[in-house]
Amino acid sequence: EILARLGARRNGALAGRRVLITAGPTREAIDPVRFLSNRSSGKMGYALAWAAREAGAEVVLVSGPVSLTPPAGVEVVAVESAAQMYAQVMAQVTDCDVFIGAAAVADYTPVTAAGQKIKKHRDRLQLELVRTPDILAAVAGHRPRPFTVGFAAETERVREYARDKLARKGLDLIAANPVGPSQGFDRDDNTLWVLWPGGERDLGTASKRELARRLITLIGERYGQENSTENSR
């Protein structure tokens, strides 16, 4: 931690701030061999961790299973399931100034995971799923709460869904990106536009690293404004 503090920039947009970021997919076990998951390379979350670190923050990255090398100076907590990610985030939420939920958390998980590999006797199978804990809503609802940033990866009506998610979950900021066969997942570039209560900004299309830098700068601005204008939270 001393090394991490020494490495951080003292004059960056998030200098001295503690930033908690989630990244990657989660895996929900059906049995020891099979699982449910989401398409997510983790690249955006890892780029954000890098950019937040560059901006002077102390960064904790709670990461699902990905094949990426963590940025230097970032503390990584490896998790697998949505339940594990939830537990790790809630254990750290009180101590952080900014939370960025960039993980593609599975929103459904099998009701029960079989201890042994399920034998395939039948032609059809019904898999019973239940909702996972909503990490983003739980962070936004926590008191004291960090400046809370979510992502909305959508295949259609991206802006409308993002604006709805911002309000419904009580977020401070949401980054929306269109996903599809040629956009978003497993790619190095991305398109983002950002919405907050009363405003929005197009961050354009660029490499995930460059977009991460722009988003972190914007978060620094918005976080600074909110902290100077409303101390009532």
Add this chain to the structure above:
Amino acid sequence: EILARLGARRNGALAGRRVLITAGPTREAIDPVRFLSNRSSGKMGYALAWAAREAGAEVVLVSGPVSLTPPAGVEVVAVESAAQMYAQVMAQVTDCDVFIGAAAVADYTPVTAAGQKIKKHRDRLQLELVRTPDILAAVAGHRPRPFTVGFAAETERVREYARDKLARKGLDLIAANPVGPSQGFDRDDNTLWVLWPGGERDLGTASKRELARRLITLIGERYGQENSTENSR
């Protein structure tokens, strides 16, 4: 292909043979974002492709989504779903002498994949699954058929299940390995024992590369014997 032929060893256990190998997991789309999959790093299949190439074979590797670099001189066909893997294997099966099914093919897939991301309105969700085509049984049942090798990754009663699978699918050889929290997946070492009609051999515990070499040597022996004693197939 000329380069591939030049690079292959002329005196190896599979010199001049054409070997088709499947590797990695498959992903079965639930919608554009969510999928079902299996734990498989693809390391064993990639190690087998390398070892078969070392043994002089021309190698085609049909690979699900993994983050591995293909061995030099091996032709790679990238697929995602079980249905795609089935189609690519069946397109090549007539031309190959040996087939090794090392992929962890999903055995169930959603009845229908939603074109748009499913909205999570409900607390519970029923996912209706159907069996995927059985690639190994289809290859073993094809005429003419290659020397057909399967894998059995099991969490319990490994040898018994493997012997049963060998007979049920009409394979020439099966490589059984125990899997669990500390064995099999995402690891560089592995434990294998090999069964065929009327015999078996313990290949021990070693790196996946070393086990692949031992297995390819054994396949070369068994393939040679079957081809010299039974020409009736």
